[in-house]
Amino acid sequence: MKSLLAYCERELAWAVETTEALVRLESPTPDKAAVDRCGEELARRLGDIGGRVQRFPRAAAGDHLLAEFGCGPRQVLVLGHLDTVWDVGTLSSRPLRHEDGLLYGPGVFDMKAGLALGMLALRALADSASPWPGRVTMLVTSDEETGSATSRSLIEDEALRSEAVLVLEPSLPGGALKTSRKGCGAFTVRVEGVAAHAGIEPEKGASAIHELARQILAIERLQDPGRGTTLSVGTVRGGTRANVIAAEAEAVVDVRVAESREAARITSAMLSLVTADPRTRLTVGGGVDRPPFERTPAVADLSRQAHALAAEIGVDLGEGSTGGGSDGNLTAAVGVPTLDGLGAVGGGAHAIDEHVRIADLPWRAALLAGLLRRILEI
Numbered sequence: 001m002k003s004l005l006a007y008c009e010r011e012l013a014w015a016v017e018t019t020e021a022l023v024r025l026e027s028p029t030p031d032k033a034a035v036d037r038c039g040e041e042l043a044r045r046l047g048d049i050g051g052r053v054q055r056f057p058r059a060a061a062g063d064h065l066l067a068e069f070g071c072g073p074r075q076v077l078v079l080g081h082l083d084t085v086w087d088v089g090t091l092s093s094r095p096l097r098h099e100d101g102l103l104y105g106p107g108v109f110d111m112k113a114g115l116a117l118g119m120l121a122l123r124a125l126a127d128s129a130s131p132w133p134g135r136v137t138m139l140v141t142s143d144e145e146t147g148s149a150t151s152r153s154l155i156e157d158e159a160l161r162s163e164a165v166l167v168l169e170p171s172l173p174g175g176a177l178k179t180s181r182k183g184c185g186a187f188t189v190r191v192e193g194v195a196a197h198a199g200i201e202p203e204k205g206a207s208a209i210h211e212l213a214r215q216i217l218a219i220e221r222l223q224d225p226g227r228g229t230t231l232s233v234g235t236v237r238g239g240t241r242a243n244v245i246a247a248e249a250e251a252v253v254d255v256r257v258a259e260s261r262e263a264a265r266i267t268s269a270m271l272s273l274v275t276a277d278p279r280t281r282l283t284v285g286g287g288v289d290r291p292p293f294e295r296t297p298a299v300a301d302l303s304r305q306a307h308a309l310a311a312e313i314g315v316d317l318g319e320g321s322t323g324g325g326s327d328g329n330l331t332a333a334v335g336v337p338t339l340d341g342l343g344a345v346g347g348g349a350h351a352i353d354e355h356v357r358i359a360d361l362p363w364r365a366a367l368l369a370g371l372l373r374r375i376l377e378i
């Protein structure tokens with residue numbers, strides 16, 4: 001581990017330059033042209049460090065990239081994403097900035113610095129005195145921030161070919177790994193009512209809004225915070241004007257679950273909601289699209305290996321869970337041991353103070369390189 005760390009420390013400037021180059025190419029998920037420009041640059045750089053790069057073209061999203069390194073029957077998947085939540089032009093109001101050892105910029109923490117340190121880890125393995133340990137694939141997708149609709153099968157297939165999946169998402173505060181994540185999804189609840197004049201003949205109307213309000217209370221009762229199950233009605237809309245009994249109303253409900261069986265319970269309860277007023281009609285769509293990432297014994301074992309490697313370079317690595325979902329949910333749910341939060345240390349993901357700690361980049365890269373070697377050599 002010490003020689004991997006020394007290498008990554010010497011190459012810190014390379015990792016910072018790579019991060020900055022990727023941040024400069026802004027890549028919001030819905031802007032295919034912009035995401036592809038960033039992908040083009042990343043593909044070139046993955047090629048430069050010895051990757052055999054394959055593109056998976058998509059019409060409805062940016063293209064996905066898969067880079068292969070080394071060969072052998074055993075494979076580890078390093079998983080990341082190119083897209084960010086920041087529109088093109090954000091950089092002109094919030095340019096890249098170095099301050100007090102932190103690097104600020106849109107998308108730097110989630111997760112362009114993670115991609116750079118993933119690449120530095122691969123360089124460290126390639127340049128080390130030990131032989132290359134096996135086959136590593138780095139999959140970088142373009143639609144993680146919107147739920148991975150066009151990359152899901154690619155991610156699952158690649159995970160199923162792998163011994164383990166190491167995810168370059170941001171770490172928890174201080175560098176702690178993520179070994180469980182809640183599953184998440186959204187339901188749309190639509191009510192059709194009967195319009196009528198609210199003053200002249202209100203009895204002829206059936207308010208979609210009143211019915212939706214009753215449904216929202218029923219939805220709230222499905223929560224079980226003790227098990228980690230929460231539901232939140234994030235948006236409601238409906239009606240046309242104050243003196244018309246509403247003919248239509250709709251709510252979108254965010255769902256978070258820590259256990260698979262809770263995902264099943266919520267899905268079945270949401271799909272069997274019934275109206276209190278029989279003159280209204282209810283339609284429920286959506287579902288839990290990212291299953292929960294649970295801390296199985298195999299995940300705990302991977303985490304123990306990471307802790308032992310970190311200890312070799314003097315780092316006391318933490319571990320925790322998060323309510324936010326990532327593509328690690330998909331790989332864990334197909335049964336492949338997954339460690340998440342192996343990317344940069346920093347803060348402000350999806351927020352205007354998004355930043356990474358530059359001094360932590362080398363040990364993060366060394367840890368990833370050490371883990372790849374450990375898993376492949378077992």
Ligand SMILES: [Zn+2]
Pocket residue numbers: 081110111144169170326
């Ligand atoms: Zn992310």
